Amino acid sequence: VSTPRIGVDVGGTKILALLLDVDAPDAPIASKRLPTPGTSEEVIEAIIEAVRFLDAPGPVGLGLPGLVDSDGVLRGAPNLPCLVDIELREPLERALGVRVSIDNDSTCALRAEMAVGVARGVDDVVLVTLGTGIGGGVAIGGEVRRGAHGFAGEPGHMLVDPDGPLCVCGRRGCWERYASATGLVRMANESASFADARGAITSERLVADARAGDPAALAIWDTFAGWLANGLANLADVLDPELLVIGGGLVDVADLFLEVTRERFLDDTVGGRARVRTRIEPAALGHESGAVGASLLR
Ligand SMILES: [Zn+2]
Numbered sequence: 651v652s653t654p655r656i657g658v659d660v661g662g663t664k665i666l667a668l669l670l671d672v673d674a675p676d677a678p679i680a681s682k683r684l685p686t687p688g689t690s691e692e693v694i695e696a697i698i699e700a701v702r703f704l705d706a707p708g709p710v711g712l713g714l715p716g717l718v719d720s721d722g723v724l725r726g727a728p729n730l731p732c733l734v735d736i737e738l739r740e741p742l743e744r745a746l747g748v749r750v751s752i753d754n755d756s757t758c759a760l761r762a763e764m765a766v767g768v769a770r771g772v773d774d775v776v777l778v779t780l781g782t783g784i785g786g787g788v789a790i791g792g793e794v795r796r797g798a799h800g801f802a803g804e805p806g807h808m809l810v811d812p813d814g815p816l817c818v819c820g821r822r823g824c825w826e827r828y829a830s831a832t833g834l835v836r837m838a839n840e841s842a843s844f845a846d847a848r849g850a851i852t853s854e855r856l857v858a859d860a861r862a863g864d865p866a867a868l869a870i871w872d873t874f875a876g877w878l879a880n881g882l883a884n885l886a887d888v889l890d891p892e893l894l895v896i897g898g899g900l901v902d903v904a905d906l907f908l909e910v911t912r913e914r915f916l917d918d919t920v921g922g923r924a925r926v927r928t929r930i931e932p933a934a935l936g937h938e939s940g941a942v943g944a945s946l947l948r
Contacts, residue, residue: 654679654706657945658697659713659755659938661686661899662729662782665693667700668941672708675942676766676935680704690736697738698745709748711947712738713755713940715785717801722752725801728818729783751947755779757803758943759897759933760787760794765946767895767934774891777933778805778882779898779940783818784826788889805885806830810877825884828877831900838870857903875907879914886919886928897933897940904932 655675658667665686668678682700687693701710716727716734724733742750760777763769769777773792779785784806788795795802806826807819814823815836827833831853838844838851843866859867882894894915896904912930916922933939 654708655945656701656704656706656708656710657713657758657941657943657947658700658710659758659940659944660693660697660715660730660733661755661940662715665696665700666938666941667697667704668938668945669704669706670942670945672945675762675945678938678942681938681941686730688732690732693730693733694738694741694745697742701746707748709948710742710746710750711758711944712742712750712752713758713944714738714752715755715781715783717799717804718752718754718757719800720796725799728807728820751944753944753947754785754787754800754803755940755944756785756897757787757794757796758941758947759785759935759939760789760803760895760943761946762935762939762943763895763897763933764789764794766942767939768931769893769895772893774889775893775895776803776882776885776889776891777895777897778885780830780878780896780900781898781937782830782832784830784881785898786885790889805881808881808884810880810884825877825881829874829881831898833877834870834874834900837873838867841866841870843869853900857906860906871906872910875910876914878907879911879918882911882915882930883918883922886915886925890925890928892927892929894928894930895933896930897935897937899937901932901936908932 786803811823
């Protein structure tokens with residue numbers, strides 16, 4: 651008899667809960683999506699609502715966007731500050747009556763891609779999720795690395811321009827100001843090409859305009875692809891992975907940037923063209939890999 655499991659990915663803007671069969675985690679049985687509310691009490695209520703909607707007896711895994719310590723508590727989260735230092739496991743277990751496990755959302759995504767996705771059988775992997783910010787997960791020699799505090803793999807706040815725009819973390823010029831969905835929209839809203847609609851550009855419009863062949867939108871995607879390649883090259887210079895996986899919300903439109911990113915990556919990383927084994931691939935589970943990986947936590 652297979653076991654039902656629930657994985658919940660709590661993002662900066664949305665909560666995605668999936669009901670899965672542990673023997674076939676790549677084919678969710680049911681899902682529930684809710685907007686992420688603004689206070690910790692409301693977030694806890696939203697998680698409880700999503701899990702109850704899925705109505706299954708199994709354990710619950712939770713992926714959180716930020717620095718999750720070994721006790722499962724978020725200790726830093728520029729894109730979800732209301733949850734920092736908030737104990738989630740105890741109130742959720744009390745309300746739901748099942749065991750709750752917690753890890754970083756992108757580390758969850760990495761586990762999912764290694765278990766049933768594009769990173770299956772690959773030992774040296776770096777995964778980045780492109781959403782509100784940029785999350786990350788790192789595996790070396792087939793082992794997921796969590797670091798000294800559990801905080802490893804937060805590439806979104808790598809500094810790429812000290813004079814760049816202010817980041818939600820309080821510093822300037824972090825990678826996620828350029829290569830996340832938020833960064834994409836920011837660059838368009840600050841571009842002279844979009845002066846008529848400044849402040850009103852959305853990622854949906856940039857996708858639609860690019861698909862329609864609009865030169866201004868295509869130029870923004872090209873710039874975005876270059877910034878993405880810059881950061882991936884930095885990661886490859888340190889870790890020399892065999893596989894770089896792109897996950898998160900923007901993976902659904904990877905055809906708009908992936909080829910350019912692959913080509914720029916070869917020029918950006920030291921000895922790029924000698925890195926013959928390094929591939930850049932979209933997450934096989936798409937934007938659901940974080941929730942799938944959370945369901946695999948135990
Ligand atoms: Zn930052």
